[in-house]
Amino acid sequence: MSSSTPVEALSGARVGVVGLGRTGVAVVDVLIALGARVSVFDTRRCAIDALAGTVGAETAARLTGATSGDDARLAAAITDSDLRLLIVSPGVPATGPVLAAARAKGLETWSEIELAWRLQRASARRDVPWLAVTGTDGKTTTVGMLAAILAAAGLNAPAVGNIGAPAITTVAEGRADALAVELSSFQLHSTHTLSPLAATCLNLAPDHLDWHGGMAAYRADKARVYARTQRAAVYNVADVATLTMVEEADVVEGCRAIGFTTAAPTLGQVGRVEDVLVDRAYHADRRSSGIELATFADLAHLAPGGDAAQLPAHVVADALAAAALALATPAVAAEPAAIARGLRSYRPGAHRIVTVAQGGGVTWIDDSKATNPHSAQAALTALGAGTGVWIVGGDTKGAAFDELVRAVRGHLRGAVVIGKDQTIVLEALASQAPGLPVTAIADGTPEAVTDAAVAAAAALARPGDTVMLAPACASWDQFDSYAQRGDLFARAAARVAQAAAAPDADEDGR
Incomplete structure (x- = not known):
């Protein structure tokens, strides 16, 4: 396997899948359909035993191996295998024995997101745009808002990745017009060729340092979201780390840096003027003026007691980031009023304020x-x-x-x-x-x-x-x-x- 390997080359290839949660099971199903020879690895024997009932007996019968046990046992089995590729669950830590064994063996590792992207590029709808969101906080809210805006513009644009259905399942179904993709640092760690239409890292603060092995490694994985971005690399004006990531990113020629801010926007930014969300990044007269995208009234249902005056600043920031990403799509650029409609229709998930x-x-x-x-x-x-x-x-x-x-x-x-x-x-x-x-x-x-x-x-x-x-x-x-x-x-x-x-x-x- 290599960074240029087409997904068709997986036919007959020996591939390992580590972790049999919902996403891992979906990966197994797709790999078998592609003709890969799949071995599975999980610390839970019950997850392996349940696989046949999840993917179907016929698919499970085509597995070439199954290993359960602690991380050390999984690592030893991977070392002794003839695998050409390993697809890892986000729960497998970068500093743990499984990925250490893969590195020592020279075994390439992909995330489910990497496989889904390659499958997208090999499909009949290879140009379906992906809009990618990462950050320490606010990912789920921003992706939910983004999906709602895209839907208001008439697109079938589900929220996937670290939210909703696995990306691999949605891509395999082939019905989406665009994807709003929430990406954790875990997923980005083993994602190598994703080229989103627009991408953002909302913010950066210490988190999951035990998984990554330190702040520098955590930051590096978050920054991967901007690699190969095509049209808009969206950053947080209030978080200089995100602008630095954009400045350092190897993006597609012509990609623009777009800032979002809860203050009045300057040229190249979306922001807030009193209770109005304003675009000065995309519209034709942005050098001299801004245009209204939405108002706090469109977000009032997200404030305590439905009082727009009590709207938390981070909710406003998430809405601005979602708008900045959505405007990179032709559908929303042609109809900016979809932003207000989408924000009004958005409903947050459980356990979020x-x-x-x-x-x-x-x-x-x-x-x-x-x-x-x-x-x-x-x-x-x-x-x-x-x-x-x-x-x-x-x-x-x-x-x-x-x-x-x-x-x-x-x-x-x-x-x-x-x-x-x-x-x-x-x-x-x-x-x-x-x-x-x-x-x-x-x-x-x-x-x-x-x-x-x-x-x-x-x-x-x-x-x-x-x-x-x-x-x-x-x-x-x-x-x-x-x-x-x-x-x-x-x-x-x-x-x-x-x-x-x-x-x-x-x-x-x-």
Whole structure:
């Protein structure tokens, strides 16, 4: 295999697939259809046993090998194999034994995104544009907004990648007019030939440093999103790291750098003027004026209580980034009004700053998707001074918390700390927010941890306050996923809010 290998060359090739989650299973299905000789690897024996029921017995019967065990066993099996190519799940760490074995063997590794891109280029619709989004925070919101804008312009443009259906499945179906692609740093690590029509890195802050082995490696993988971009390399004016990535990127000749900013835009940017989103990057008279793309009213449903005046700054930034990407497509460039329509139709996914309960004057917000300090800060700093009760903690992924606590201290009434190892979070709260009431929750089952955390938060909160689950950490130490963490929080919060509201209801009824 090489960077120029066409997907047709996979027929008869020995290919390994590491990781049999939903995406890995889809990859196996496509590879078998392409005629590859596929071996599968997973730490879970049950995932291999379930494969036949997922892809079908006939497809599973055409596998040439299956290995389960810990990472060391998988690495040894790969070393001893005659594989020509390895397609890896995003969960396989860059610094772990599996990819180390592949590098030592000289074995090329692709992400599912790399395979999907090559399949797209080999299809009858090879010119379907991809619009790629990465960043530490805001990816899912931006991609969702982007897909909604493209749909409003009349395109079949699903959100794929790290959101929605696997890209490989969507490409194999062959019905999309464009793809809004969310890309994690894990996926980008093994993506080599993707050439998006437009691309952005929304922001850069420390995250997943244990997976990458350090900040420099994490930054390098994020920067890969801009490689070979065709028309628009979109950067965040407020985050100089993203502009530097664009300046260093090897893009297609003629590709333009487009900035997005929550301030008034200058030439070559999209931005905000009062409550209006404005384009000064694409339209014909951009040197002398801007044109309206949307208003805060189009985003009001994403603000607390539907109040456009309370719209969080990061939501505005995500909308501007989505607009900048969408305008790179001919369909949206010809009809910019699709941006406002798309933003009005966009609905966020679960666990992203969602109000899940209200009672006794206290609002309960689930932001379980805030799995790093940068995203938690964006959510908490939207709260009024001294009105927030923060539920924080979990798997820190090697991140530091002093800067986060300093940034949000003024917005807090108190904090409730969860997680198996709370040392880093508790030390940051003690040093950066001395005097702040803090309750540490003992380890236990997911349900017990959540119920105790919600009870502690209720004891700290006062009427007019907001309890926010914005853990700034991954969930894996105590929960199955951030979704389980958010769902349990929502249920527990609803019980507490209902009980708090009950006396008022009784009084009204007398």
